[in-house]
Amino acid sequence: MFDVKSYxxxxxxxxxxxxxxxxILIAEDNYINQKLLRRMLNHLGFEAEVCExxxxxxxxxxxxxxxxxxxxxxxxxKDGFETTREIVETMGENRPKIIALTASALQSDxxxxxxxxxxxxxxxxxxxxxxxEKLNKWKPES
Numbered sequence: 001m002f003d004v005k006s007y008x009x010x011x012x013x014x015x016x017x018x019x020x021x022x023x024i025l026i027a028e029d030n031y032i033n034q035k036l037l038r039r040m041l042n043h044l045g046f047e048a049e050v051c052e053x054x055x056x057x058x059x060x061x062x063x064x065x066x067x068x069x070x071x072x073x074x075x076x077x078k079d080g081f082e083t084t085r086e087i088v089e090t091m092g093e094n095r096p097k098i099i100a101l102t103a104s105a106l107q108s109d110x111x112x113x114x115x116x117x118x119x120x121x122x123x124x125x126x127x128x129x130x131x132x133e134k135l136n137k138w139k140p141e142s
Contacts, residue, residue, distance in 0.1 A: 024047070025069045
């Protein structure tokens, strides 16, 4: 049976995001935060892979291409700052856009993220409209 509501949602998502299928990676060690962000992205019409620490991110990027990484700044093994610096150093201009995720909204913390090489910043808790705004801002041009 044809589900009109699902079809309309799919059409809206394709129109809203230009049919652009972003490859997204979530770098987050907290299971609840992983699940919440993934669900929010799904609601916006995107799918995402998840890594639990910076080393997993680097290993994942050796085998996969992504467009955007949502990078928690405090993770075990390698934190978001160290991981970002390594990505910038090894991938250069061909790297994915990196959006910091942190519980701190201080200007000094935002600056630290940018200095590490992150492209943008979202303070937790993540709001749906802010998430959508960042995705639209950093999606690759068609």
